[in-house]
Amino acid sequence: MKFGYWMPVFGGWLRNVEDENMRADWNYVKTLGQRSEALGYDLTLIAELYLNDIKGQEAPALEAWSTASALAAVTEQLEIMVAVRPTFHNPALLAKQAANIDLISSGRLSLNVVSSWWKDEATKYGLHFEQHDDRYARTREWLDVVTNVWKKDNFSYQGKYYQVTENVLQPKPAKAPFLYAGGESEAAKDLISTQCDGYVMHGDSPEQIGARIADMRRRREQKGLPPMKFGVAGYTIVRETEQEVKKELNRITDVKASSAGYGNYQQWLAGTQLEQQVSLADYSVSNRGLRTGLTGTPAQIQDRIGAFEEVGVDFFLLQASPQLEEMERFSEAVIRVLA
Numbered sequence: 001m002k003f004g005y006w007m008p009v010f011g012g013w014l015r016n017v018e019d020e021n022m023r024a025d026w027n028y029v030k031t032l033g034q035r036s037e038a039l040g041y042d043l044t045l046i047a048e049l050y051l052n053d054i055k056g057q058e059a060p061a062l063e064a065w066s067t068a069s070a071l072a073a074v075t076e077q078l079e080i081m082v083a084v085r086p087t088f089h090n091p092a093l094l095a096k097q098a099a100n101i102d103l104i105s106s107g108r109l110s111l112n113v114v115s116s117w118w119k120d121e122a123t124k125y126g127l128h129f130e131q132h133d134d135r136y137a138r139t140r141e142w143l144d145v146v147t148n149v150w151k152k153d154n155f156s157y158q159g160k161y162y163q164v165t166e167n168v169l170q171p172k173p174a175k176a177p178f179l180y181a182g183g184e185s186e187a188a189k190d191l192i193s194t195q196c197d198g199y200v201m202h203g204d205s206p207e208q209i210g211a212r213i214a215d216m217r218r219r220r221e222q223k224g225l226p227p228m229k230f231g232v233a234g235y236t237i238v239r240e241t242e243q244e245v246k247k248e249l250n251r252i253t254d255v256k257a258s259s260a261g262y263g264n265y266q267q268w269l270a271g272t273q274l275e276q277q278v279s280l281a282d283y284s285v286s287n288r289g290l291r292t293g294l295t296g297t298p299a300q301i302q303d304r305i306g307a308f309e310e311v312g313v314d315f316f317l318l319q320a321s322p323q324l325e326e327m328e329r330f331s332e333a334v335i336r337v338l339a
Helices: 026-039 064-074 091-104 119-124 132-151 186-195 206-222 242-252 262-271 298-310 323-338
Strands: 002-006 043-046 079-084 109-113 155-158 163-167 178-181 198-201 229-235 315-319
Touching: 002 323, 026 064, 026 323, 043 064, 043 315, 064 079, 064 091, 079 091, 091 109, 091 132, 091 163, 109 132, 132 155, 132 163, 132 186, 178 186, 178 229, 186 206, 198 206, 206 229, 206 298, 298 323, 315 323
Parallel strands: 002 043, 002 315, 043 079, 079 109, 109 178, 178 198, 198 229, 229 315
Antiparallel strands: 155 163
């Protein structure tokens, strides 16, 4: 089992706590990235949003790709998974940028391909916002271009959304970056099982995650493609007693409709096609992280991780608050014990 974490480029994960002691700045990202390697973490996910989804649109948020480039230069082992939204990036230009970061990191770059969901953000940055299935149709072409220009020169492509002629991309990446994606709609699952290497899921129980993994494995086998990697988002709280866990849960889920991120929550629900209804409590810590159930005593969390491993989960992407302190606690109580 590998353990990763979301880089807090929004200054935190809680919609009801204004200051989580994790600044949205480069110094905090650098400290966290370097310290996480010593703590035994394997990868970090850098989300891509130009506006702050967690703390409100007026709050600061770091740009994903420049942050990834800087992080690649100051770390040695960490896989750097960067979210990328095809609507926001020309595929050939992004492939060039990604190849350069992959070389800086000696082959540690991976991509998390994300369908845009936030209409207001696109409008504020002068971009056209497409409907759900149109975004996935665009993403299919986008991935065709990106993966081919990484592999070959003089590549040409004529699609509905993208056209390139005799493309040359040199130097090539150290290796073709691993492609992750997530989504629960039929359009998403069909695309991911066809064109990606890994499936990243919102938090849920081992039973529900296991059913999704089984479905994706069937799709891959039917298409004659090799096995995928499977990851799950989770919010972690490690305490010595259940009473302490309950106290912390109460603190982080007290979200009110007046909070800065509530309007974004409504747009997110409208812009996605999820298998289950998401409550405001679910949304309080992002990505349905509490449903994963990585909250409890060290022994309880170790058992829970074992249940996910049994159904085929390969890695977790963790959130916590404050991030560094809680990651140190999780490393000592869980990662080092399991290792």
